[in-house]
Amino acid sequence: MPEQRVVEPEHLILEAPRERKFITGSQAFAEAVKRANVDIAIAYPITPQSETMHLVGDLFAQGYVKDYYRAEEEYGAMSAIAGAVRGGARAFSATSGPGLLRGLEAIVSWPGHRIPVVLGIMTRVVNAPLSIQPDNVEIAYLLHSGLVVLHAENQQDVFDFTLAGFPISEKVDVYLPVVVATEGFFVTHAKGYVELPPEDMKLPPRDPYKAPVPPTDCEIPPARIQRDAPVQKSNFMSYLIHAVWQQEVWSANRRAMKWIYHYLGGPIEVVNPKADVFIVASGCAAAQGREAQRYAEQEGLNVGLIKVKSLRPFPEKEIREALKNAKAVIVPEHNIVGWLAKEVKAVIPNSGIVVDGPRVYGGMTLPVELIMEEIYKALGIKRERTYA
Amino acid sequence: MDKEKLITPGPSGYMPTPGAFMGVELPPPGKALLYGEIVDEETAMREAAKAMLTRRNPTIFPGPLVLWGWNAGAMEKAKAVLELAMEIPNCRIIPMPDYRPKYPKIDPEAEINPNHPNLTILHNKIEACIFVGVHCHYANLSLRMIRAGTNCFTIALCAEMGHEDAMVSLRDVHAEEIRKFKDVLVQVRKELGIEWEPKLPPENPSLPKEDWTKISPLDFGEYAALLMPRKGEVVEESE
Numbered sequence: 001m002p003e004q005r006v007v008e009p010e011h012l013i014l015e016a017p018r019e020r021k022f023i024t025g026s027q028a029f030a031e032a033v034k035r036a037n038v039d040i041a042i043a044y045p046i047t048p049q050s051e052t053m054h055l056v057g058d059l060f061a062q063g064y065v066k067d068y069y070r071a072e073e074e075y076g077a078m079s080a081i082a083g084a085v086r087g088g089a090r091a092f093s094a095t096s097g098p099g100l101l102r103g104l105e106a107i108v109s110w111p112g113h114r115i116p117v118v119l120g121i122m123t124r125v126v127n128a129p130l131s132i133q134p135d136n137v138e139i140a141y142l143l144h145s146g147l148v149v150l151h152a153e154n155q156q157d158v159f160d161f162t163l164a165g166f167p168i169s170e171k172v173d174v175y176l177p178v179v180v181a182t183e184g185f186f187v188t189h190a191k192g193y194v195e196l197p198p199e200d201m202k203l204p205p206r207d208p209y210k211a212p213v214p215p216t217d218c219e220i221p222p223a224r225i226q227r228d229a230p231v232q233k234s235n236f237m238s239y240l241i242h243a244v245w246q247q248e249v250w251s252a253n254r255r256a257m258k259w260i261y262h263y264l265g266g267p268i269e270v271v272n273p274k275a276d277v278f279i280v281a282s283g284c285a286a287a288q289g290r291e292a293q294r295y296a297e298q299e300g301l302n303v304g305l306i307k308v309k310s311l312r313p314f315p316e317k318e319i320r321e322a323l324k325n326a327k328a329v330i331v332p333e334h335n336i337v338g339w340l341a342k343e344v345k346a347v348i349p350n351s352g353i354v355v356d357g358p359r360v361y362g363g364m365t366l367p368v369e370l371i372m373e374e375i376y377k378a379l380g381i382k383r384e385r386t387y388a
Numbered sequence: 389m390d391k392e393k394l395i396t397p398g399p400s401g402y403m404p405t406p407g408a409f410m411g412v413e414l415p416p417p418g419k420a421l422l423y424g425e426i427v428d429e430e431t432a433m434r435e436a437a438k439a440m441l442t443r444r445n446p447t448i449f450p451g452p453l454v455l456w457g458w459n460a461g462a463m464e465k466a467k468a469v470l471e472l473a474m475e476i477p478n479c480r481i482i483p484m485p486d487y488r489p490k491y492p493k494i495d496p497e498a499e500i501n502p503n504h505p506n507l508t509i510l511h512n513k514i515e516a517c518i519f520v521g522v523h524c525h526y527a528n529l530s531l532r533m534i535r536a537g538t539n540c541f542t543i544a545l546c547a548e549m550g551h552e553d554a555m556v557s558l559r560d561v562h563a564e565e566i567r568k569f570k571d572v573l574v575q576v577r578k579e580l581g582i583e584w585e586p587k588l589p590p591e592n593p594s595l596p597k598e599d600w601t602k603i604s605p606l607d608f609g610e611y612a613a614l615l616m617p618r619k620g621e622v623v624e625e626s627e
C-alpha cells in the first residue's frame with residue numbers, strides 16, 4: 001500500500017490527474033473506497049453477492065480500511081453501520097436485492113438518525129421466485145425513505161458516485177446516507193474503462209463534530225426514542241416533532257442537490273437538447289438509451305437522451321425544463337413497475353407524452369432495438385422488426 | 389403571500405411547510421437569509437436587530453454548543469452571546485441545554501426544548517428570539533414548529549450553513565461575528581432612539597440560586613451517578 005496523503009475532496013474528485021484502467025464495477029467500488037479514508041466496512045455475504053465487499057475486505061488487509069468485519073446477518077450489518085457512524089466513523093457497506101430487503105428496516109431508519117454513510121447496491125431483483133439477475137425493482141423501495149439515491153450507468157459512474165458520495169453525505173446541511181445503485185452483473189461483473197485519480201491520495205478523515213446532530217449520546221433522540229418507546233407516543237414526543245423531523249430529512253435531501261451539481265456536474269446529463277423525442281433513463285438503461293440515441297442520429301432522427309444520475313433528490317426542475325419542447329418521451333427500464341416512468345410523468349405538465357417502456361425484467365437484457373421500436377412509433381415511422 | 393417574503397413570523401398553520409420545500413436555498417459564504425431571500429449580511433443583521441429591539445420579550449436561546457465549555461471557541465462564543473444580550477433592552481436568556489424529551493414536562497420559564505419549543509415561546513409571550521449554539525437539525529425542528537404555531541420572529545446565528553426556516557439566518561457565526569452583530573444592533577438602537585445602558589439579563593427565575601459552597605452531588609439529579617465514585621473505584625485525579 002502506498003502512503004496516502006490527504007487532499008481536499010474537490011482536488012481528488014474534480015482536479016487530480018486520472019489514469020485509465022479496465023476494471024469491473026465491483027473493482028470500481030473498491031477503488032473509490034480505497035481513496036475515501038474509510039474507517040470501517042461491515043458486510044454480510046449472501047447469494048446473490050458480488051465481489052465488492054470481498055475486495056473491500058482486501059483493502060482492510062492492505063491497510064486502506066481501518067476495520068472490517070462480517071456481521072451476523074443483514075439487519076445486524078446495517079444496524080452496526082448506524083452505530084459505527086453515530087460513533088464518529090466513516091463507513092461503507094454494499095448489498096443487493098434480497099440482502100437489501102433483509103436490511104431495509106435498518107437502512108430506512110438511517111436518514112431519520114442522520115447517518116452519513118455510503119451504501120453500494122448492486123440490483124439483483126427481489127424474491128420470489130428466486131433470482132440473482134440484474135433487475136432493479138428494489139430501487140423502488142429506496143425512493144421514499146429520505147436516502148440520497150444515485151444510479152450509476154457504468155463502472156466510471158460507480159467510482160465517481162461512490163467517491164463523491166462521502167463528502168456529499170457528510171455535508172452539514174445534508175448529513176444523510178448516500179446510496180450508489182448500479183445493475184448487478186451488467187456493471188458489477190463486467191469490465192469497463194474507468195479514469196482513476198492517483199491511489200496515493202485520499203479524502204480528509206470524517207470530522208464527526210462538523211454535524212447537525214451531536215455525536216453519540218444515548219440520551220438524545222433518536223437513540224432515546226428508540227430505547228424509550230413511551231416517549232414516541234406521548235405528550236413528551238409530540239406528533240408535530242415527528243412531522244417536522246420528517247420534513248427535516250426531506251429538506252436535507254433537497255439540499256443535497258447543490259452538492260450533486262458541485263461534485264457530479266448535476267443530476268442529469270442531456271444529449272441533443274433540441275430533440276423532438278427523448279429517451280429518459282437511469283443506470284444501465286441509460287447505456288442502452290445512449291446507444292439508441294446514437295443509432296437514431298445515424299438514421300437522421302432527432303432523438304435526445306436524458307440520463308438521470310440522481311433519483312433522490314429527483315431533478316424535477318431540470319427534467320421539466322429539458323422536456324419542455326419534447327413531443328414524446330420514452331422511458332426504458334430494467335423493472336416491471338416502471339418507477340422511473342412514474343417519476344417523469346409526475347414532474348411534467350403533459351404526462352401523456354410519456355411512453356411506458358420498453359421494460360425488461362427478471363434479469364433480461366434490454367436490446368437497443370426495443371428502444372428503437374418505440375422511437376419509430378413515436379415518430380410515426382413503420383419499420384420491420386430488426387431482432388429475432 | 390408576498391413573493392419577496394417567503395418566511396415570515398407565523399402562525400403559518402397546522403402543518404408548517406419547510407422553507408426548503410418552498411424553494412428557499414441556504415446562502416453562500418458571506419451572505420445571509422432574510423425572509424427566505426439571500427441578502428447581504430448587514431441587511432439581515434439590521435432587520436434582526438430591529439426585531440430584537442422592537443418586538444415584545446426578546447429572548448436568546450443558547451444551545452449546548454455555547455452553554456458547555458467544550459473548547460476555547462465555545463467559551464469565547466458564550467461570552468460574546470452575553471455581551472450581545474446586555475445590549476438588548478429587557479432581553480432574557482432561556483437555555484436549550486440538551487435535546488432530550490423531558491419527563492413529565494419542561495418548565496417553560498427555565499428552558500426551551502426542541503420537542504415542543506412553542507410551549508416556551510407561548511408561555512413567555514416571546515415575539516423575537518435568537519437561536520445560537522443549537523445543532524442544526526434541532527434548530528430546524530424548533531424553527532419550523534415556532535413558525536407554525538407562534539408569531540415569534542426567529543433569528544438563527546448559525547456556525548454552519550444557516551437555516552431556511554428562520555426569518556433571519558446568518559451563517560459561519562462565531563464569537564467575532566456575534567460581536568459584529570452586537571455592533572450593528574447598538575447602531576440600530578441609536579437610530580431608533582432607544583435609550584439603554586448595557587446590563588446583564590435577569591437571572592433565570594426558575595433556577596435556584598447557585599451556591600457553589602454548598603453544592604451536593606444530589607444537585608445533579610439523574611446525573612449524580614456520573615459524579616460519584618462507584619464501589620471500589622478510586623478517583624485520584626480529575627480535571
